[in-house]
C-alpha cells in the first residue's frame with residue numbers, strides 16, 4: 001500500500017445523554033444512528049447547563065446537545081443527493097474539548113481567561129465552561145492563581161503592553177499505565193503561554209519562568225493534584241490578531257505530547273493542528289478506515305500532522321502521500337509518529353510540505369483514494385477544478401505514460417514531484433503504475449457545513465463524481481457545527497439493485 005500525505009443497528013437507546021454532566025466518566029463507544037431515529041423532543045438531560053451561556057461566544061445552543069439543529073438540513077441535503085441513510089454519531093456532550101486557545105486580559109489582580117464576547121474584543125471569563133475537559137478548567141484556575149500571586153500583567157491590546165496574551169491548553173489522554181477506562185478523566189494538560197516579547201531573553205522573562213515554575217510546582221507530577229503535562233512558551237509581539245508567533249520554547253515537563261487515535265500513537269507539537277474533540281475524531285477515523293480498500297494508494301491533502309494518512313497506513317496498509325502546509329516543525333512530530341507505527345506497517349509513505357492548491361492534479365495522479373480535510377472555508381478552487389476534471393487528468397496521465405520512453409518518463413511532473421518528497425518512509429518503493437491511476441474514491445471530511453454544501457454541489461454538477469455515503473459526527477456539541485465524512489465515487493451513481501433485477505427479468509422473458 002502507498003500513502004501520500006500533502007503537509008449497530010440503529011437504535012434510539014444508544015444515546016449517551018446523562019442527567020448530570022458526566023465529564024469525568026468515559027463515554028461508551030459511539031454508535032451511528034440514522035438521523036430519523038434521534039428524538040426530536042428530548043429531555044432536558046441533553047442541555048448544556050453552563051453558567052456562561054449567552055455571555056461567552058463558544059456555544060450557541062443550550063438544549064438538545066445530542067442533536068445539533070443543522071441535522072435536519074444535512075439529512076435533507078444528503079437525501080436530495082442520493083444518500084438516504086445519513087447517520088450521526090454522538091459522543092461526549094460535555095467535557096469534550098481537549099484543546100482550547102484562550103485570551104488573557106483584565107489585570108493581574110483580576111485576570112480574565114476566556115473567549116471574546118461575540119463581535120467584540122471583550123474577554124469573557126469562563127471558569128466553569130462545560131465544553132472544556134475538566135482538567136482544562138482546573139489548569140485555568142491554577143494559571144489564574146499564578147498570575148495574581150506573581151503579578152503577571154495580562155496583555156492590554158490597545159497599548160500593546162503586558163506580558164501574557166493567550167494560553168493554549170491541550171489535553172493528552174495517553175497514559176498506558178492506566179486502565180483504558182481511566183485515561184480520559186486523568187488527561188494531563190500541555191500549557192503554552194503566549195508571551196508578549198521577542199524571545200526568552202527579553203525583559204519580563206523572569207516572570208515567564210516564575211509563572212511556568214508556579215504551574216509545575218502546583219500542578220506537576222509532585223503536586224497534590226497532577227494536572228500539568230508540560231509548559232511551553234510562544235513569543236508573539238505582533239499587533240495583529242494572530243495568536244502565535246514563530247518562536248516556541250519548551251520550558252518544563254515532557255517535551256513529547258502523545259495521543260492515541262485511529263489505532264495509532266500520534267505525536268503533536270504545540271504548533272500542530274490538533275482536533276479539539278479527541279473522542280469524536282477517533283470515531284470518525286474508525287469509520288473512515290472502512291471506506292479505504294486495503295493496500296490502496298492514498299493521497300491525504302490538508303494533512304496537518306498527518307494523523308489521517310498514518311492511521312490509514314497502519315490499519316489499511318495503504319501507501320500514502322501527505323500534503324501538509326503546517327510549519328516545518330510538524331515534520332518532527334510526523335517523524336515521531338512514524339517511528340511508533342507498528343512494525344507490520346511496510347508502506348511507502350511520502351510527506352510533502354506543500355500547498356494543496358498549487359498544481360493539485362499532481363497529488364491526484366498515482367492515487368486510488370484521495371482524502372481531503374480542508375479548513376472551515378472549504379476546498380481551494382484549483383483543487384475543485386482538478387477533481388471536477390478528473391477524467392481529463394486521467395487521460396493526460398495515460399497518454400503521457402504511453403508515449404513516454406525512459407528519458408521522457410523522468411520528466412513527468414508527478415514523477416518529479418515524487419522525487420522531491422520532503423520525507424520518504426518505508427522500504428517499499430512506489431509501484432511502477434503510480435503514474436496511471438487517478439482516484440476512484442474521494443473522501444471529504446468537513447468541519448464547515450456551508451462550504452461543504454457548495455463544494456459538494458460543485459463536484460456533483462460535473463457528473464465526475466456521485467455521493468455514495470455520508471456520516472455526521474457531533475464534534476462540537478453546543479454549537480451549530482458538525483463534522484461530515486462524505487464518500488464520493490467516480491462517475492454516475494449505480495442503478496438501484498431492484499431496478500437492475502427488473503431489467504434482467506425482462507431480458508430473460510424476451511428470450
Ligand SMILES: C[S@@+](CC[C@H](N)C(=O)[O-])C[C@H]1O[C@@H](n2cnc3c(N)ncnc32)[C@H](O)[C@@H]1O
Pocket residue numbers: 006007273274275301302303304305306307308323324325326354355356357373374375376380447
Ligand atoms: C481541518 S485541518 C485538518 C488537519 C488534519 N487532517 C487532521 O485531522 O489533523 C486542515 C489543515 O489544512 C492545512 N491547510 C490549510 N490550507 C492548506 C493548503 N492550501 N494546503 C495544504 N494544507 C493546508 C491547515 O494548516 C490544517 O492543518
